[in-house]
Amino acid sequence: MRRRASDSASGPRPLDPSSGHRRALGAPRGRWMPLGKDGRLTLYARTEGGLLRWTQRNPGGDRWDGPEFVPVAGLTDVTVVQGADSYVHFLGRRERAGADGPKVDFVHAVQYQTGRPVTAWRSLGNFHRDREEGRRAGAPAGAVDAKGTLFVFARNAGRGLQMRREGKTGKWGAWQDLKGVGLAAEMVASATSGGLVEVFAPSDSGVQQWRQEAPDGPLTAARPAQFYALAGSATALETAPDRLTYYWTDANTAGVVAHRAGAWPLAAGGQPGDGAVVALRTPLDGYDCTVLAQRGAGGTLLIGVCGTEAEQSGVWWSDTTKECSGDPALALDGHGRVVVAVCEPDGGVSLARQEDGPGLTLPPHWHRI
Numbered sequence: 001m002r003r004r005a006s007d008s009a010s011g012p013r014p015l016d017p018s019s020g021h022r023r024a025l026g027a028p029r030g031r032w033m034p035l036g037k038d039g040r041l042t043l044y045a046r047t048e049g050g051l052l053r054w055t056q057r058n059p060g061g062d063r064w065d066g067p068e069f070v071p072v073a074g075l076t077d078v079t080v081v082q083g084a085d086s087y088v089h090f091l092g093r094r095e096r097a098g099a100d101g102p103k104v105d106f107v108h109a110v111q112y113q114t115g116r117p118v119t120a121w122r123s124l125g126n127f128h129r130d131r132e133e134g135r136r137a138g139a140p141a142g143a144v145d146a147k148g149t150l151f152v153f154a155r156n157a158g159r160g161l162q163m164r165r166e167g168k169t170g171k172w173g174a175w176q177d178l179k180g181v182g183l184a185a186e187m188v189a190s191a192t193s194g195g196l197v198e199v200f201a202p203s204d205s206g207v208q209q210w211r212q213e214a215p216d217g218p219l220t221a222a223r224p225a226q227f228y229a230l231a232g233s234a235t236a237l238e239t240a241p242d243r244l245t246y247y248w249t250d251a252n253t254a255g256v257v258a259h260r261a262g263a264w265p266l267a268a269g270g271q272p273g274d275g276a277v278v279a280l281r282t283p284l285d286g287y288d289c290t291v292l293a294q295r296g297a298g299g300t301l302l303i304g305v306c307g308t309e310a311e312q313s314g315v316w317w318s319d320t321t322k323e324c325s326g327d328p329a330l331a332l333d334g335h336g337r338v339v340v341a342v343c344e345p346d347g348g349v350s351l352a353r354q355e356d357g358p359g360l361t362l363p364p365h366w367h368r369i
Helices: 131-135
Strands: 042-047 050-056 064-071 075-082 088-096 103-111 122-125 141-144 150-155 161-166 176-179 188-191 197-201 208-212 219-221 235-240 243-249 256-260 266-269 278-284 287-295 300-307 316-323 329-332 338-343 349-353
Touching: 042 064, 042 075, 042 349, 075 141, 088 141, 088 150, 103 131, 103 150, 141 197, 150 188, 150 197, 176 219, 188 235, 235 278, 266 300, 278 329, 300 338, 316 349
Parallel strands: 141 188
Antiparallel strands: 042 050, 050 064, 075 088, 088 103, 103 122, 141 150, 150 161, 161 176, 188 197, 197 208, 208 219, 235 243, 243 256, 256 266, 278 287, 287 300, 300 316, 329 338, 338 349
């Protein structure tokens, strides 16, 4: 059985001011500002030797505790994944020195409740026995289905897709080779509200996808689509029951596009930089809307708004002029208001919350935590 957070001895540690303040070195992959069952948000950032964590004191409030330090040495990549049960999973790619040279494995930890300790980091091994091939493994991606099963995906040395899944009892299956050709090192894994898991991966031959036809079923590969996404730019958002819309930066036009299964990509504008497009669905002025966020080509945060599944009617973009480093985060707080967070170039973390009034308005001054 899974150990609960109270069983762990590797939880966050308050920073000792005398040892020097740790800088945020960038955002993790995935949704790094999750909302807990108690209505409080949590923020995570990468730092030397592990992660930093800030915890909102009250739902919708302005006061935060932290940063606390979550130690885990050797991480080269970390992805934050949250399931319908609100458990927050951390999937890491770890590289450590060994007698025969560096060795890479994948690691997993969980935070079960807001503000509670993170469990011990457990190794998921590597799908390659050969050390050099193992070092060519890509960053992990993950999704949690409606029954709480965690799926972990990563690109292998041959640039195909590997998967490992954890059952609800905590027992892990073996790594499985799902094939694929010429995949990028970064991919997107998602689970719909009905429990269907999908994987989206840019590749040399276009976008490649794997889908479940039924919950708990196998993931089957679709024929590669001749759409070309910049590596690391894609995100997924459920815009209708069991239907995902993918947003990415088009490799040819350098603009954002939106794509749903069975249709052609739609131009969504924007002036993206080299990171991911982040998406959130929320009502605005009584309309079902999608909010997009991205680090722009000029290094500042751009926000776009459109009707959900209505990108063809236009996406309204605005430049917040807020400098950011890496991918931003979008979330709804405990009162249903949009919150956006960024890691700053100087190592700080700041956020802004939707103000009262029509549409989506952010305050001119950001709150640095």
